[in-house]
Amino acid sequence: MPNFNFKDRPDDARLRITQAQYPDTNITTVQTFLSLQYAYRTIQSQYEAALSEFDLSESRFILLMFLYRAEDGLTVSDLAQKLGVTKATTSKLLRAMTTAELVEKRPDAQDKRAVKIHLTVAGTKRLTAFLPVNFQTVNRLLGNLSESEQQELEQLLNKMIAPASGEKD
Template sequence: MDFTFNDKPNQHRIQQTLEQFTDENTANAQMVGLFLELQWTYRTMQQQYNQLLGQFHLSESQFIILMFLEKAPNHAHLPSELADRLGSSRATITKLVNHMQKDGLVAKQHSKVDKRSVTIQMTAKGAQILKAFLPKNFDAVNTIMANLSASEIQQLFSLFQKIKLGTQNLKQEMESAHDE
């Protein structure tokens, strides 16, 4: 965009250009601002939520793993399945599961069919801690979301969907740019 006028533009043109610039500028600035706002909203929420989890000696990922195991047949999953579910790397899962094993929340069982494979099973203690935490989690989420109406919740679902789509597009752009 060019802001040096060699001709002598009339007032209308200047006004138009300014408005156009202003519109684009504020629209763009708003996107950046929204991006920062999303990060701040998440960070502050997560900090508080982590404190709650800390009272039960859990991390967010550990909680998600317990929830996932709770619904699974035989309360068991493979590490790779946990990684897919959490959207994190297998290395991270190894660490997490080791901690959880040390704390007695899960147990590892080596498969005899495929000797590379390991099943992670929730223990009774894990189930008990999950059961104790769930109501607190529920209350906390209700408090966090208390100011939202039912229709606002629906809006957020749909808006998050759009942001996730945007993220996917960015991912594809970056991957194809990397191939060059």
């Protein structure tokens, strides 16, 4: 799907026309949803730019963080579960990261048939070089919100995702 970042969002008049055709249209909900999408795309684009300066993707960064905190490495299954993706997707990601010498496979000390994934020295260096930029970027992206506004936003976002995750608000 193309990465559209449209700025021509429907105004009240256009939404009223849509509502006349589709009575279930809630104008406030549609406007809020479109604003949320626009905010997400804007923030994501700026965050991806910061990641790309270090030849990282969001998935690579998250995987590096999981491994950074795992003293004894993690299995492919562990990483797939933590990422919320399939083992095949994780394996593909790990192949690219192994080629880039960010991670390596080592035999599991407890089970010689199994392997665990570990950060390499180069992977640790890349991650620790990116972390200050990561936090600076996040601070810049959310810097227009006060601490209480950030807390309120987090509560609202959690309330929004609760039905999708099967939770109650």
